[in-house]
Amino acid sequence: MKQLNSLYSYPSNLKASAIGLLLWTLAFIGGFSEVKAQESNTETPNFIIIFTDDQGYGDLGVYGHPTIKTPNLDRMAFEGQKWTNFYVAANVCTPSRAGLLTGRLPIRSGMCSDKRRVLFPDSDGGLPQSEITIAEALKEEGYTTAAIGKWHLGHLPQYLPTNQGFDSYYGIPYSNDMDLVSDLGYMEFWQQSVDSITTDNFNVPLMRDTTIIERPADQTTITKRYTQEAVKFISENKEKPFFLYLAHSLPHIPLFVSDDFKGTSDRGLYGDVIEEIDWSMGEIMKALKEEGVDQNTLVVFTSDNGPWLIFGEHGGSAGLLHGGKGTSYEGGVREPAIFWWPGTIEPAVISKIGSTLDLLPTLTGLAGGQLPDDREYDGYDLSAVLKGQDVTPREDMIYYHGTNIFAARKGDYKLYFYANNPLGYPANLEKLEKYKLINLAIDPSEKEDIIDEHPEIVKEIEAMVAAHKQTVEPVESQLEKVIGQTEAAGNQ
Ligand code: MG
Numbered sequence: 105m106k107q108l109n110s111l112y113s114y115p116s117n118l119k120a121s122a123i124g125l126l127l128w129t130l131a132f133i134g135g136f137s138e139v140k141a142q143e144s145n146t147e148t149p150n151f152i153i154i155f156t157d158d159q160g161y162g163d164l165g166v167y168g169h170p171t172i173k174t175p176n177l178d179r180m181a182f183e184g185q186k187w188t189n190f191y192v193a194a195n196v197c198t199p200s201r202a203g204l205l206t207g208r209l210p211i212r213s214g215m216c217s218d219k220r221r222v223l224f225p226d227s228d229g230g231l232p233q234s235e236i237t238i239a240e241a242l243k244e245e246g247y248t249t250a251a252i253g254k255w256h257l258g259h260l261p262q263y264l265p266t267n268q269g270f271d272s273y274y275g276i277p278y279s280n281d282m283d284l285v286s287d288l289g290y291m292e293f294w295q296q297s298v299d300s301i302t303t304d305n306f307n308v309p310l311m312r313d314t315t316i317i318e319r320p321a322d323q324t325t326i327t328k329r330y331t332q333e334a335v336k337f338i339s340e341n342k343e344k345p346f347f348l349y350l351a352h353s354l355p356h357i358p359l360f361v362s363d364d365f366k367g368t369s370d371r372g373l374y375g376d377v378i379e380e381i382d383w384s385m386g387e388i389m390k391a392l393k394e395e396g397v398d399q400n401t402l403v404v405f406t407s408d409n410g411p412w413l414i415f416g417e418h419g420g421s422a423g424l425l426h427g428g429k430g431t432s433y434e435g436g437v438r439e440p441a442i443f444w445w446p447g448t449i450e451p452a453v454i455s456k457i458g459s460t461l462d463l464l465p466t467l468t469g470l471a472g473g474q475l476p477d478d479r480e481y482d483g484y485d486l487s488a489v490l491k492g493q494d495v496t497p498r499e500d501m502i503y504y505h506g507t508n509i510f511a512a513r514k515g516d517y518k519l520y521f522y523a524n525n526p527l528g529y530p531a532n533l534e535k536l537e538k539y540k541l542i543n544l545a546i547d548p549s550e551k552e553d554i555i556d557e558h559p560e561i562v563k564e565i566e567a568m569v570a571a572h573k574q575t576v577e578p579v580e581s582q583l584e585k586v587i588g589q590t591e592a593a594g595n596q
């Protein structure tokens with residue numbers, strides 16, 4: 105390494121022939137190839153994104169939950185960065201996942217709709233092939249890629265992970281509450297005693313690559329089995345750069361845990377589920393250390409949208425934030441986000457704005473790749489912030505609800521154009537006759553409308569939204585395509 109570094113620091117007027125001779129000599133004695141091999145092992149990081157489902161901002165110990173115990177995630181936050189203003193691209197599953205994997209707001213890929221807010225088992229659409237996923241971007245840089253867990257970007261063969269840049273897939277391809285087996289309607293079903301619900305009530309498939317290997321999937325062991333798959337993938341791919349996308353099916357309702365965690369938390373079944381996910385995180389961190397790749401792996405932990413509040417104690421908590429899943433109030437779209445990469449990430453609490461939209465540009469940049477210039481991106485490369493610099497490329501956030509811009513944030517200020525039920529359901533939007541302005545830095549629970557005090561900020565945000573709209577081109581909605589045009593079963 106030293107030899108090459110000193111070579112690169114030679115004056116630029118050194119004759120090319122002299123450099124060529126030196127490199128040839130090094131290659132001849134075998135030193136060059138050895139040095140390059142060391143460089144690629146240490147300088148091309150592995151990436152793991154862990155994405156939970158419907159977990160709230162307030163559901164981890166390190167984010168303030170008083171009874172759910174998450175020692176592994178807490179440690180990860182203390183050793184890495186805990187972000188406190190980190191947003192998803194949408195307030196429900198499918199569009200949120202499309203945003204994370206493409207770095208583009210779902211309005212650009214057709215992965216949002218006002219009629220069908222997510223994909224269902226009767227959906228005929230999915231993430232278009234023209235979109236470039238993180239996995240596809242990293243394949244360009246020589247990465248081995250795996251998706252484990254919930255997909256929810258199209259379950260038909262052409263939309264599955266193995267056709268979207270992932271070398272392998274193991275998981276349930278949509279929400280774990282779909283394919284309901286009951287004479288009751290979806291909401292009626294949930295009125296019955298939750299104690300009588302079993303995994304047989306949800307005929308969801310478990311897939312390996314493009315093949316169904318179990319149906320209904322036994323959800324009581326799903327977190328454990330996703331974890332085993334993840335640990336095996338790390339062990340098998342430790343010698344080369346890898347990207348693992350682990351999207352837990354839980355804590356989306358129906359809640360299931362393994363026997364090891366049943367009844368063990370102080371927060372009922374929901375707490376048991378989160379504590380099993382925390383155990384899973386610990387197993388992955390342990391595997392990274394044991395395989396000797398922890399110093400060379402960036403791990404990101406976050407969730408796809410806020411807690412599903414209508415399910416009471418089976419839903420999570422947004423902590424001090426207002427609203428939940430199905431809303432673009434802070435509780436619906438601001439998520440816990442922990443970045444861990446020992447030796448590289450500067451440990452800190454980060455209150456700068458970040459988003460899952462930023463993961464594709466950040467990871468692609470860290471891998472040495474470049475974004476294509478043939479499309480609009482809504483994400484930014486956050487690597488400078490991760491490495492401890494007091495700068496940020498992201499000053500704003502646009503909050504969509506389906507195809508409508510519900511609100512927009514610039515700096516500390518969030519301007520609302522719409523209102524809806526803070527519980528998220530029914531989700532009917534109401535266009536505000538008079539917009540609302542909130543200062544999120546001093547009012548994170550969104551209690552005080554200060555619009556009359558800041559007309560200049562309102563104008564600034566309106567101009568920002570108008571400029572954003574200029575960049576959006578209409579595309580076909582993927583979520584409104586239905587096989588045989590039948591009505592959907594299940595819910596979001
Ligand atoms: Mg979700």
